[in-house]
Amino acid sequence: MTGPVDVLVIGGGINGVGIALDAAGRGLSVTLCEMNDLASATSSASSKLIHGGLRYLEQFEFRLVREALTEREILLQTAPHIIWPLHFRLPHQPHLRPAWMIRLGLWLYDHLARRDRLPGSRTLRLDEHSPLQPQFHLAFEYADAWVDDARLVVLCAMAARERGATILPRTRCTRAGRERGLWRVQLEHSDGQTQTLWAKSLVNAAGPWASDLFSTVLPGPPPARLRLVKGSHMVVPRLHNGNEAYILQNEDSRIVFVLPYEQDYSLIGTTDVDYQGDPAGAIASDGEIDYLCAVVNAHFRRQITPANVIYRYAGVRPLMAEGDGKAQTASRDYQLLLNAHDKQAPLLSVFGGKITTFRALAEDAVNRLGKHLPQATGPWTTKLVLPGGDFGEQATLSASLSKAYPWLPETIVQRYVRSYGTLCRRFLQGCDILNDMGEHFGAGLYQRELDYLMQAEWARTADDVLWRRSKLGLRLTPEQQTRLERYMNVRREA
Template sequence: MDVTETIYDALVVGGGINGVGIANDAAGRGLNVLLCEMNDLASATSSASSKLIHGGLRYLEYYEFGLVKKALAEREVLLKNAPHIISPLVFRLPHQPHLRPAWMIRAGLFLYDNLSKRITLPKSRAIKFDQQSPLKSDIKKGFEYADAWVDDARLTVLNALSAKAQGATILTRTQLVAAESIDGVWHLSLLNKATGDTITVRSKSLINAAGPWVENITGNVVKEHTHGLRLVKGSHIVVPRIHEGEHAYILQNEDQRIVFVLPFEQDYSLVGTTDVDYQGDPQDVAIESAEIDYIIGITNHYFKRQISRDDIVHTFSGIRPLLHDEAEDAKAVTRDYTIELITEGHAPLVNIYGGKITTYRTLAEAAVDKLTQVFPHMKPAWTKQAALPGGDFTDRASLAATLRGGFGWLAETLIARYVRTYGTIALHFLKGCECLHDLGEDFGAGLYQKELDYLAEQEWAKSVDDVIWRRTKLGLLLSETQQQNISQYLAARSQ
């Protein structure tokens, strides 16, 4: 289909979780959707989160009861719809009486347990730490509660896959550079960053879900008044596993912030995050030395096993585009979202401000609902009951058994990774394979040619980083030489 010949119902700007969620919802309701993303899907904020589906226990301190309730309800929806990339995660909270009294934590956890109906997860409880605990010996008491873990970048990609299956067109490395409303239709100039070519497409509505760049679109491209965003940087480090077990820790600090220590990719711990106001281009975001010291300092305050800069194997930073709500401290800025529809002076424009990954689906649904006055014959909302691609299975153990039965020659580590990365999608690129040789070249760390071809052909992977950091996390295991080989293979494929 020639995109320049089509008049779309909606053009979505931004390939982060909000943008692809909106494209998926809108396409499933019968709208003809085009999404453009100037880089790769999930290349910014949506691959740099703490990777949690959670209500946000600490948001209760800022009286964000509505946000927490909404997020807790969504937690159950997402656990059901994406069992391959989302899983329950138990958190342990060491108690430090001088930071928050026990009654306050108990009250917060009571609200956390009861603001929304729990279906999958256990309720919170008080716990004691013995000498076998990885925490320092003076920490005797704490609390335990449950939330969920998510592969954030894959959540984004799977929503894009679902949108494509519903008929949406997804263009990556394609930047919106100009917009003009003519006779009630947007005429939009899109720059192909790979070729340098510019095309003009038309759309009856424009949805601005550009995340940290949302004001660039409103102010510089559409020439519309902006709401005002506060950009807050969050940084994380990855180190060898600090503690055994599959539970996580939530650590309180003197400044009232918290740091998560999360099990990550079997052999590692993911530690973060920070809350630092950010000025400048979001594409240039990177962890600062002071943030590293901050994260290490809090971690070493609690754990027997001490970490240092030499232990760090990977870092990442992301920008949270939060609503400017006059909060003095970055940690207190609201994580809720605002959606506005503007129809005066130009064709319909929807701007998305704020949000958090846990509530992306409800945000998307609400954003598309805004367009009912433009498209009154849209189908009803549908995503709450729909499994994301690859999520049409009962549980991980059963799917692993299916893979084991059909492809017994696969290593158990590979089966486990396929299950938690692709779910039933793995059955598609394994189809017809009868031995390891049929998977093609081994690029290292269990990344075979069949998987790489699938990612390039179906999941918009064009660079080595697309593959090893966003579609998988194999960048933790692959050598520089192996990464170069992947890059060369992808480059040869695209010629």
């Protein structure tokens, strides 16, 4: 029997990798297992926002909003390459909410937490140049932040690995039980090989599978019940030329975001639909696409239909099951439930949560585990800079890369800055002309970048690269994607 690890984490979404990173940075030995690719479920199917949740003020969730706003400030400095400010415009509809109510909500949003990096809200008069329909004369503008959600997960996993954690994607936990004051954990790798690990503590961060894990892997009944809510999104050609986002109020009290996305597109979502079944099978239904199109068409001059949809996706959010209200009013807060009776090896289960508060959740989780792991040092992640984020402004880094590699097209430089930050220098090193980057797979994806993703970021399939490490799936043709998959298969087998 090899020595037990201090913490074994089940789940490679944002909460799982966040806990692994926090624990590794406190001097604890950590192993994380994920049954699929990192960020392969909910954590890559979000609205891609770091935000306080303006609409949660109507539900009187002031503590959650304050915490999220505080985290928004921290994360803007943690990952300036994949998180950046985004201005939102809320067109006014007097019959839904009076102007005074919106102004009061925005005043609270501006002042609930310290705000150093983002401007305060303001009122705008709309004119004939607005992309909105002419009946909208007034809008309110405020600032939140954008995030490349899947890359946030991967970068946290890389940061955890740098601090000694073992990260095991495509490794399923098949059984876990307490023996001799430890957890005995059975793992099964994608090649069918099995492995037994021993751990002093176990973290269930399986997201929408967190409750089901107790019927398949963990002993005993689940300590809480999750409400699974499906949120669907769609991508269409760009609806407007500006860099601002729009937050649309609908008659059913839901809100829909229209976000500038990957230069040429608009990302639209989300829905809130209660979901039953395996979260891996969630898809954006035709009814949800029709719904999103209708909300957009009620607001924008440019009209869309389902035929305009280039890509659609759905994620299942694991929310706390509290009451039977509408799905959109279910709390986005989280609970950490610790089971450690009679000096047993502790089991910590994560229920609920949102991407914006993952760092605070992870810190809270490791604080609780630390009571059973006295060698753990104190909290540290408020000053964390994720890999590639060691620079100031994106524009400054872009200028530096363009000067060092003048042969790189500007569109590729911009993508590297917003995906890798300074990490791109790892695969650019030694290149003097574009041909040095190797085979071109399309849309600016070259062999050097692809090899780096396979070697350093756990990418194994074309989907890993095209939809999680990047969003180049929007641009590569089916033939190019097939060629990419063929290349990756050869490299894996070499």
